[in-house]
Amino acid sequence: MKRLPQIALLPDGKRLHLQDGPIDLIIEAxxxxxxxRAAYQAAARRFTGLLDELCDELVELRKAADPARSALNGVIARRMYAAIAPFAAEQFITPMAAVAGSVAEEILGAMLNVARLDRAYVNNGGDIALHLTGGEQFTIGLMDRPDRHGVMQSIRIGADDPARGIATSGRHGRSFSLGIADAVTVLAQTAAQADAAATIIANAVDLPGHPAIVRLPANELQPDSDLGARLVTRDVGKLRDEEIDQALRAGVSRAQQLLAAGLIEGAALRLLGETAVVGSTGIRAGTLPAFHGSAAEEAAHVGSEARRVA
Structure with missing residues (x-):
């Protein structure tokens, strides 16, 4: 029997919930x-069968990306590849690094194709695609780390801001991480770009070979992981202040490169209670002077909006 997705309005009567296997979306327009009504109907239509489309190309989606070419055919699969392609020439990455943001974008696009909306978002577990017009704004609740409740700080994105995508990655998230960041939240022009960049920056927050960091092969934890036998972070023990700074500096350096290349609009990085922000995210929570290359970099609390919106 063919599996059918779960589609229903949430009790508030304003938000739509779409769920199929690992894909779990909260939508508000x-x-x-x-x-x-038309937007929600379009979202439900596009969502039906979407997971099957991805599964049809799952073998290819789990392969290391070739920076020169792609054998992917689906609309979402090609969007995933486009988001990770800028990184493929210099490091290992698969299109799966952008799957959540790409799905959120696809559903939002289906909604906007049939309806004129003032404001909308599609939240795929904290990776969010946005639509804003006029004086509309979107408030993001930032948490200390993705697996804990409690909003520590918030930022606002206005219709005049270039960011339309938000994503969070780190060792406490839904996917494995090669780095040790508790959370890295990225703002980018699209959700797919934010998703890919959050993965890259979170992987860069690291102390390779440190004895306090527990790592295991990804395929021992999840046999079909796209990371194969690469070591992923499972625990981080006590680190000295200077070691935390060193790991954050590595992540900040990578984020600054992506900012300069126009691949992100901003990033907030958090590790063991310490924070750093790159770019004009509008977050204010103290300063880390050693990280300042410009007035646009400030310290902040970090996390994702997944639990708050859902």
């Missing part, structure tokens, strides 16, 4: 009643 603002506009006329007619447009919101």
């Amino acid at each position: 603002k506009g006329s009643e007619r447009d919101v």
